[in-house]
Amino acid sequence: MIMLKVTDLKVNYSGIEALKGISFDVRQGQIVTLIGANGAGKSTTLRAISGLVKPSSGSINFMGRDITMLNPQRVVAEGVALVPEGRRVFPNLTVKENLKIGAYLRNDKDEIEDDIKDIYRRFPRLREREWQLAGTLSGGEQQMLAVGRAMMAKPKLLMMDEPSLGLAPLVVKDIFSIIRDLKSEGITILLIEQNANAALRCADFGFVMETGHITMTGAGSELLVNKAVKEAYLGSK
Template structure:
């Protein structure tokens, strides 16, 4: 279980995140929704040690990992798929995947993990020789997720995985997220496509200007008139 308690994040004089508490239970999909600038991405980056926390703690299985380096957090099995994919464009699909396994020294384990990634993403296997920069946006997103899966993470955090994708690919990405979860991965998902995120989430949090305003099961939030009006384009 991943627990975030009283998290504060400051950028100069700007309070980006103010005292939020999150619980991400094992083998669940938990989503964090909110408008642009709400502090969603900052929260993920703070968990990974990529931005400084002004206050608060991050615990994983009751171990305090608040001040660990990003590399040590990855070694604990917590991985972030960043917004914008950030694949290495001049390297092949396979080379990108190998880089995702940088904490693993066992070549056989890397080979087995790659085979499992190719099983989830057969399109990547077909294009294993192709440079990542020549892939479509959807294929690059698959590669970014596959690269994160190369260390067999226990907690997979995803930042806007559907951003900029065609509707048919959005459905495919969310189906893949469900499949990854069903295989035993805990997922913390940040998404602006609130409807899709809440449809697959076991639990969700609504973040507004750095503060948590609502929380509940995915279905509870889908049925909440405040969420419908603010994030789903509906009103009662």
């Protein structure tokens, strides 16, 4: 089943066209990745879907509903959560407060406590640091917190913007194994990465973006061995 359908999406930043009409689908239960160089429009795509920027034309359809012009609150309420680029945890709030903010739009108070415990089970490191300010965590821990915070919204679709950015290689490995775990639990993931190799390895489907267009489409394993992709993004000839 198609969960997210983006059709001919265009976004302008004060006259500069960042997205020049892209179309792609995300199927339920899959990991879909957008790869591409800096400035290709990957982050803009996520920002448009989550309502943080308004597209100039095109449509975004989520679970059969048009969410193109909804504001961010409504998009979160529909079940789309964003793990923003650079983690963006709230540095002066404790780990627990960060998680509670993730559940801001939920009204089921009792279940929120249970879900926090769930997050702690998944990331025991966060439980140890429950009362620590998020700004004092290491990069990897902050990324875990950012993922946990997004999960607290109980999303149907989790969008991750460069989760491996600025992290040590070992931590990057952890992050990708977390992404696989989330998938095995039935969460649909739209992943943006510059680390094309790692992203394509765990993705069911991939799209290659270049200067506001989607230039290539294919299963993750296909793109991984595709000659053009290899030359441009995987650094091997």
